[in-house]
Amino acid sequence: MTLLTVDKLSVDFGRGATALHAVRDLSFCVAEGETLCIVGESGCGKSMTSLAIMDLLPRIARRSVAGMTMGETDLTRPGGIRAVRGNQMAMIFQEPMTALNPAFPIGDQMTEAYIHHSGATPAAARARAIEMLNEVGIASPEKRLGQYPHQLSGGLRQRVMIAMALMTSPKLLIADEPTTALDVTIQAQILRLLRDLQKRLGIAIIFITHDLGLVSRIADRVVVMYAGTRVEEGNVAEIFDNPRHPYTRALIDCIPQPGKTERGAMLGTIPGVVPAMIGDVRGCAFRTRCALATAGCEGVIPTHGTGSHQWVCLHETTLQEGTT
Amino acid sequence: MLIYLSKRLGLSVLVALFASILAFSLLRLQGNAASALAGEGARPEDIALIIQTYGLDRPLVVQYLSWLGDVLQGDFGTSYFFRSPVADLILAKVGNTVILALASLSIALCLAIPLGVLAAVYSGTWIDRICVLISLMGQALPSFFLALCLIMVFAIKLRWLPASGDASWRHFVLPALTLGYYITPPFMRLVRAGMIDALGNDYVRTARAKGLPGYRVVTKHALRNALVPVVGLVAVQLGLLIGGSVVIESIFALDGLGYLAYQSIGYRDFPVLQAVVLLLAVVYVVLVLLADLVNAWIDPRLRVS
Numbered sequence: 001m002t003l004l005t006v007d008k009l010s011v012d013f014g015r016g017a018t019a020l021h022a023v024r025d026l027s028f029c030v031a032e033g034e035t036l037c038i039v040g041e042s043g044c045g046k047s048m049t050s051l052a053i054m055d056l057l058p059r060i061a062r063r064s065v066a067g068m069t070m071g072e073t074d075l076t077r078p079g080g081i082r083a084v085r086g087n088q089m090a091m092i093f094q095e096p097m098t099a100l101n102p103a104f105p106i107g108d109q110m111t112e113a114y115i116h117h118s119g120a121t122p123a124a125a126r127a128r129a130i131e132m133l134n135e136v137g138i139a140s141p142e143k144r145l146g147q148y149p150h151q152l153s154g155g156l157r158q159r160v161m162i163a164m165a166l167m168t169s170p171k172l173l174i175a176d177e178p179t180t181a182l183d184v185t186i187q188a189q190i191l192r193l194l195r196d197l198q199k200r201l202g203i204a205i206i207f208i209t210h211d212l213g214l215v216s217r218i219a220d221r222v223v224v225m226y227a228g229t230r231v232e233e234g235n236v237a238e239i240f241d242n243p244r245h246p247y248t249r250a251l252i253d254c255i256p257q258p259g260k261t262e263r264g265a266m267l268g269t270i271p272g273v274v275p276a277m278i279g280d281v282r283g284c285a286f287r288t289r290c291a292l293a294t295a296g297c298e299g300v301i302p303t304h305g306t307g308s309h310q311w312v313c314l315h316e317t318t319l320q321e322g323t324t
Numbered sequence: 325m326l327i328y329l330s331k332r333l334g335l336s337v338l339v340a341l342f343a344s345i346l347a348f349s350l351l352r353l354q355g356n357a358a359s360a361l362a363g364e365g366a367r368p369e370d371i372a373l374i375i376q377t378y379g380l381d382r383p384l385v386v387q388y389l390s391w392l393g394d395v396l397q398g399d400f401g402t403s404y405f406f407r408s409p410v411a412d413l414i415l416a417k418v419g420n421t422v423i424l425a426l427a428s429l430s431i432a433l434c435l436a437i438p439l440g441v442l443a444a445v446y447s448g449t450w451i452d453r454i455c456v457l458i459s460l461m462g463q464a465l466p467s468f469f470l471a472l473c474l475i476m477v478f479a480i481k482l483r484w485l486p487a488s489g490d491a492s493w494r495h496f497v498l499p500a501l502t503l504g505y506y507i508t509p510p511f512m513r514l515v516r517a518g519m520i521d522a523l524g525n526d527y528v529r530t531a532r533a534k535g536l537p538g539y540r541v542v543t544k545h546a547l548r549n550a551l552v553p554v555v556g557l558v559a560v561q562l563g564l565l566i567g568g569s570v571v572i573e574s575i576f577a578l579d580g581l582g583y584l585a586y587q588s589i590g591y592r593d594f595p596v597l598q599a600v601v602l603l604l605a606v607v608y609v610v611l612v613l614l615a616d617l618v619n620a621w622i623d624p625r626l627r628v629s
Contacts, residue, residue, distance in 0.1 A: 086535020
């Protein structure tokens with residue numbers, strides 16, 4: 001069952017020839033209970049995509065979308081997003097250090113939205129908060145409720161954020177780089193926690209990351225984004241075992257693989273940075289960094305593939321023959 | 325907390341003491357009280373007599389210590405000019421000034437906080453510009469001019485409110501409005517800047533992501549954090565206001581501390597001036613301490629363990 005459908009989402013800053021296109025005609029859907037990973041380098045529009053879904057874009061950004069629905073709810077209507085946001089659809093962020101309000105105890109921050117959405121009594125909301133803190137593995141939750149964010153470590157704060165997001169039993173959790181700001185051991189814990197929670201509660205997750213190594217550990221399906229647009233999409237096996245877009249391939253080459261990568265060997269890098277998509281954009285955005293680029297890459301780029309695995313590249317055959 | 329409080333209190337006493345020393349010595353540098361008391365054309369013998377009566381010929385340190393000793397026993401001396409105990413003089417006037425100060429501060433906050441919040445939420449739009457304009461006018465209009473305009477309209481034309489005196493609460497409306505509007509701009513600017521800053525924070529995005537309605541995000545999550553610097557300014561402004569506003573008190577014939585101090589300077593009435601300065605120093609120190617406590621309540625990160 002499809003839970004979330006996003007059809008031709010674009011996010012622009014400014015207008016006309018100087019407009020910056022942060023997200024361009026991005027379409028994807030999320031099924032109930034699955035994890036969709038959106039992968040790409042910094043600046044490729046991942047976070048803008050997640051904020052656009054939640055209608056949390058900065059005021060200067062312009063969103064246009066052909067259609068966006070969650071279940072029966074039309075998210076393009078103000079009433080639609082208001083009914084769903086923070087209720088059926090929750091979000092956690094990259095920076096747990098700043099995402100909680102320093103001025104209020106975490107119990108207050110956890111319960112306020114729950115009370116708003118469900119009309120529960122403060123006592124019931126408190127009980128729910130304790131239950132959720134237990135759920136995310138926080139010891140002595142009663143004590144934590146009275147504490148302020150600055151009294152908690154980064155890992156604990158991210159757990160609190162997750163618990164807070166789960167208060168209303170959402171069907172979809174958008175996690176925007178939730179482990180990036182944490183150190184490695186905590187990262188692994190948070191990742192395991194998210195996976196456990198998903199199994200137990202059956203929530204769908206949109207996991208946004210630049211780290212392809214994480215993707216292989218949690219994703220069901222993957223959307224690879226480059227310069228604001230989708231370049232490849234497939235389930236996790238298709239992406240890792242048979243990457244078709246040169247960008248996906250380059251990203252995978254950047255991950256060290258035990259047993260495969262030789263000791264002392266150089267890891268892959270992609271030279272250059274994601275170009276800013278300004279003004280009238282045409283052709284494949286990756287052509288400036290792509291080893292396979294030809295003159296044809298400035299024209300219309302076809303989408304290949306059928307079913308779950310799709311990619312957007314001029315060179316269908318070159319990659320099938322295998323260049324690496 | 326107790327240790328912190330007692331440290332702060334100790335520091336406060338020191339500051340008040342220092343202020344009184346400064347006031348004492350500066351006043352005596354300013355001129356001779358005896359000749360002012362004796363009046364123009366006084367004979368040298370009269371002046372000498374006055375100097376002896378008031379002990380003005382003693383060394384400064386001795387004069388100061390004897391004054392301080394009296395103050396600590398609750399005796400602020402007798403006014404040279406009014407010939408009545410300083411404590412009575414001040415007590416008679418301080419009420420008016422405090423009422424005026426609190427009323428105008430309340431008016432200023434009631435104007436500045438909504439205007440600042442609106443300007444920040446709609447920053448860069450015409451709503452922002454109108455809010456900034458309203459507050460800027462308060463700064464650009466001289467307070468005496470606004471006072472005269474208000475008197476013209478509300479006291480003379482409409483006859484709704486009295487133009488001068490301090491007999492009832494109605495006498496305080498116009499001066500409080502004038503003074504309140506006059507001190508609004510700095511508060512408004514601070515609220516606006518603080519709110520723009522707070523609204524850009526991650527926790528505001530989190531609050532929105534939780535699906536809280538917009539007004540709750542603004543008035544709860546952002547405003548609370550934007551108010552920290554405002555509290556500090558409240559302390560400073562309230563201190564200034566309790567020092568009295570000579571202009572406003574004169575225009576509205578509100579017999580307050582500001583006018584008393586003004587008169588005392590003219591008459592070189594040292595005991596009154598010293599007491600006023602000491603009172604203001606103490607008020608300031610107490611207000612700043614209170615502001616710190618309020619801020620610790622607003623922002624738990626400022627609480628010292």
